[in-house]
Amino acid sequence: MVIMEPVARHDKMETKPTDNAGTSPTALKLRTRNVNVFYGDKKVIDNVSMGIAEKTVTAFIGPSGCGKSTFLRLFNRMNDYIDTFSKEGEILIDDREIYAPGVRVEELRKQVGMVFQKPNPFPKSIYENVAYGLKIQGIKKKTVLDEAVEASLRSAALWDEVRDNLNKSALALSGGQQQRLCIARALAVKPSVLLMDEPASALDPIATSKIEELIHELKHAYTIVIVTHNMQQAGRVSDKTAFFYLGRLIEYNDTKKLFTSPDHEMTENYITGRFG
Amino acid sequence: MEEKQMTNLERELASLKKEIVGMMELVFNQLERAEKAFTERDMSLAREVHHFEKLVDGADLHIDKECENLIALYNPVAGDLRFVLAASKIISHLERVGDHADKIARYIRKRQIQDPFDKALLKAVRFADMFDLAQEMLEIATQAFIEEDGGLAREVFGLDIQMNEIYSNALTEMHKHASQTKSGNVLYLFSVVNKLERVGDMAKNIAEETVFYLEAKVLKHRKVKHVKEL
Numbered sequence: 001m002v003i004m005e006p007v008a009r010h011d012k013m014e015t016k017p018t019d020n021a022g023t024s025p026t027a028l029k030l031r032t033r034n035v036n037v038f039y040g041d042k043k044v045i046d047n048v049s050m051g052i053a054e055k056t057v058t059a060f061i062g063p064s065g066c067g068k069s070t071f072l073r074l075f076n077r078m079n080d081y082i083d084t085f086s087k088e089g090e091i092l093i094d095d096r097e098i099y100a101p102g103v104r105v106e107e108l109r110k111q112v113g114m115v116f117q118k119p120n121p122f123p124k125s126i127y128e129n130v131a132y133g134l135k136i137q138g139i140k141k142k143t144v145l146d147e148a149v150e151a152s153l154r155s156a157a158l159w160d161e162v163r164d165n166l167n168k169s170a171l172a173l174s175g176g177q178q179q180r181l182c183i184a185r186a187l188a189v190k191p192s193v194l195l196m197d198e199p200a201s202a203l204d205p206i207a208t209s210k211i212e213e214l215i216h217e218l219k220h221a222y223t224i225v226i227v228t229h230n231m232q233q234a235g236r237v238s239d240k241t242a243f244f245y246l247g248r249l250i251e252y253n254d255t256k257k258l259f260t261s262p263d264h265e266m267t268e269n270y271i272t273g274r275f276g
Numbered sequence: 277m278e279e280k281q282m283t284n285l286e287r288e289l290a291s292l293k294k295e296i297v298g299m300m301e302l303v304f305n306q307l308e309r310a311e312k313a314f315t316e317r318d319m320s321l322a323r324e325v326h327h328f329e330k331l332v333d334g335a336d337l338h339i340d341k342e343c344e345n346l347i348a349l350y351n352p353v354a355g356d357l358r359f360v361l362a363a364s365k366i367i368s369h370l371e372r373v374g375d376h377a378d379k380i381a382r383y384i385r386k387r388q389i390q391d392p393f394d395k396a397l398l399k400a401v402r403f404a405d406m407f408d409l410a411q412e413m414l415e416i417a418t419q420a421f422i423e424e425d426g427g428l429a430r431e432v433f434g435l436d437i438q439m440n441e442i443y444s445n446a447l448t449e450m451h452k453h454a455s456q457t458k459s460g461n462v463l464y465l466f467s468v469v470n471k472l473e474r475v476g477d478m479a480k481n482i483a484e485e486t487v488f489y490l491e492a493k494v495l496k497h498r499k500v501k502h503v504k505e506l
Contacts, residue, residue: 232351259353261492268354273283 028095029054029193029223030075035089037070037247039082044070046247047089052240057215057224059234059255062244063270068227071244072195075225076112077105093193110137113186117198119178121170121185126153126162129170129181133189148188155221156184157214176207183214187222194218196226200233212237231271235259243267285350289359292342293422296363296370299335300418302328303374307414307475310377311407313384314468317392325381332374339367355489362489366421369478369485373414376471376478383464393461400449401465402442406472409439413479420483426490432483433495439476443469 030052037045045067052058060068070079077098079085091098098108110133121129130149139145149166153159158180162173170181179199186194196215200208215224215237228234234241235255242252243264251264262268269275282290306328313321343364346352352360383389398404413435420429446469454462484495 231353235353260357262354271353272356273285 027054028052029093030225031090031092031095032074033090033092035071035074035087035091037067037074037079037085037087040084044247045074045087048247048249049089050242050249050252052223052225054223055219055221056239057219057226057237059238059241060225060227060244061229061231061234061241061271062250063275064229066244067247068242068244069197072197072225072227075193075195076109076114078114080105110189111191112193112195113189113191114195115179115182115186115197115199118202119175119182121173121178121181123169123171125167126170126173126181127166130184130188132185137189149184152184152188153181155187155218156180157210157217158184174207176203176210179203179207179211180214183211183218187218191222193223193225196224198227198229201229208233231259243270245270285346285352285356288342288346288350289352289356292339292346292360292363295335295339295342296367297418297422299332299339299367299370300414300421302332302335303370303377304411304414304418306332306374306377307411310380311411313381314389315404315407317384317389319384322381322384325378326385329374329378332371336367336371340364355492358489358492362485365485366482369481373475373478376475380468380471383468389461389464391461393465394453394457397449397453397462397465400453401446401469403446403465403469406439406442406446406469409435409442410472410475410479413439413476414482417479417482417486421486424486424490426487429483429486429490432480436476436480439473443473443476 028051031050033049035045035048036043048071060072062068073079074087074091075093075098079087087099093108093111097103122132124132127149130152131145134145134148139148150159150163153162158177161177162168162181170178173181179202183194183199200211203211212233215226218224219239226234226237238255240252241255241258243250243258243262243266245266251258251262251267253263257263258267259271262271306325309321309325309328312318313325343360346360347357350356393403413432416428416435417432420426420432447466450462450466450469481496487493487495
């Protein structure tokens with residue numbers, strides 16, 4: 001199903017390379033090579049190389065401060081807003097270096113959508129929230145916008161709940177609905193990658209379940225990377241899981257393998273709650 | 277990395293293990309008493325076996341519920357999950373060993389065996405050896421689980437090969453004996469020998485589950501002639 005590069009090796013930690021046996025060639029959508037990230041002098045990502053296959057769900061797990069969200073945000077250059085941020089190594093989407101001179105960040109973010117921990121709808125109507133990105137792109141034709149709004153809301157499994165109230169304020173929706181609206185907003189500009197940073201951590205179990213179902217549906221069309229602190233959620237939604245610790249990629253493995261018999265003792269200790 | 281003190285889950289798992297070890301002791305006592313009850317036609321011991329049977333059944337139900345609770349409440353993963361899965365299966369195998377011991381003792385409780393067994397037949401069948409081997413297998417499987425020793429668990433597989441050889445020979449001997457005599461005792465002997473062979477299988481299953489828990493290796497359903505293959 002997936003080809004990936006071996007995990008970063010650190011002799012001191014005796015990190016084992018991920019076993020690639022049994023995997024078959026699939027296009028890599030995202031790839032990093034020897035990536036280091038610094039905030040000022042502090043190294044927060046340490047020599048991480050990994051490949052993420054197209055149309056799969058990959059979960060990043062690890063204790064707070066391990067660098068998983070920083071690593072996620074590399075893929076849409078969200079870290080660029082941090083003054084002290086600098087990085088080394090290659091980050092490629094479809095084999096194209098996204099930090100190369102001449103890459104337009106706005107274009108990149110059309111391709112790489114993002115959903116955050118807390119739903120952050122604009123204080124506008126449901127319709128305007130979804131149409132926002134398209135209008136920014138200069139699309140004004142109502143029929144085009146209408147079609148895109150409906151398609152995005154359908155993809156985000158929200159259409160049936162809001163179709164009669166599209167002009168209602170997005171802020172009147174429940175937390176779970178707001179998060180799906182944010183997903184619809186991200187989908188409207190037709191990205192191929194969706195980054196999710198703890199998208200269900202502020203939601204109740206029913207809303208969480210809907211988001212997870214949605215992720216399952218969306219992976220047929222999108223490459224999804226999700227940061228989560230919820231081990232069971234990582235197990236339920238992802239094909240691959242990457243465990244980070246102190247900025248290092250300790251283990252990157254099939255999710256089933258990682259949660260039943262991880263290759264690395266540190267992974268086992270973390271997922272079984274022995275530390276973290 | 278700073279290791280934490282024992283977590284709630286670890287405490288629960290330790291408690292679960294203790295209960296399983298207790299159940300193993302009960303079953304071992306059952307099997308030991310069943311041997312004496314059968315060979316010495318001792319009614320008192322046969323009744324004790326049945327008393328233990330009730331305790332074993334109770335432990336089986338209780339531990340099974342504990343496993344269910346652990347999965348529902350703690351969502352164990354990796355080694356913890358394998359332990360709970362193995363525990364759930366091990367108690368099922370133990371309960372069956374207990375059943376076999378109880379059924380062996382039942383022949384005495386129901387006074388179904390009137391005449392003493394032909395000593396030459398018992399010797400030819402290696403009846404005492406089978407009982408000893410079944411108990412040894414169960415003891416080693418138990419010890420491997422308690423000490424979390426995959427190497428020790430693998431010793432059970434070698435003993436199971438021995439058990440199967442003795443069993444095969446016993447069938448031949450009983451067949452010969454049955455064609456030469458009209459005594460019905462051979463049928464009871466046949467039944468007990470069958471049960472002992474099954475006890476060996478159960479001990480092997482317990483050892484397999486221990487290896488699964490410790491090493492994440494699935495050994496069941498493998499046809500092996502030499503333990504080295506495992």
